[in-house]
Amino acid sequence: MLLRVIALSAILALSACSSWVYRIDIPQGNFLEQKDIDKLQIEMTKEQVKFVLGSPVVIDAFNEDVWHYVYRFKSGRDEELNREKKFIVTFKDNKLVSAEGDFELPESFYTPMVN
Numbered sequence: 001m002l003l004r005v006i007a008l009s010a011i012l013a014l015s016a017c018s019s020w021v022y023r024i025d026i027p028q029g030n031f032l033e034q035k036d037i038d039k040l041q042i043e044m045t046k047e048q049v050k051f052v053l054g055s056p057v058v059i060d061a062f063n064e065d066v067w068h069y070v071y072r073f074k075s076g077r078d079e080e081l082n083r084e085k086k087f088i089v090t091f092k093d094n095k096l097v098s099a100e101g102d103f104e105l106p107e108s109f110y111t112p113m114v115n
Contacts, residue, residue, distance in 0.1 A: 023076030029057045030069040032087055038102040040089075043112040044096040051090060056089075065091040069101070 030055035032053060038051045048068070050056075056067035067089045075081035099105060 025076050026074040029071040038106045041113050
């Protein structure tokens with residue numbers, strides 16, 4: 001009987017070691033890099049922006065001229081690795097007029113596209 005209690009206690013103690021359980025990383029959304037943002041220029045068309053950044057995660061339901069690029073990374077190992085980045089582009093008359101978010105806009109952004 002004592003051996004069974006010891007064995008059961010050992011099994012329960014080992015099952016409490018949740019750090020041994022494998023958890024996957026979960027990336028969601030558009031992964032953007034600064035080099036992608038550096039390619040943007042004011043007055044680009046929606047198609048040009050989509051070519052550079054990809055399709056947006058969200059197009060505002062009330063304003064089709066606002067595109068949201070969102071990226072979330074949830075680490076299965078370490079919560080300190082969790083990240084969230086947002087980038088919002090705004091168009092007027094099918095031309096890029098502004099961009100804002102967790103990336104720095106290059107100086108070349110403010111130079112209009114030459115068609």
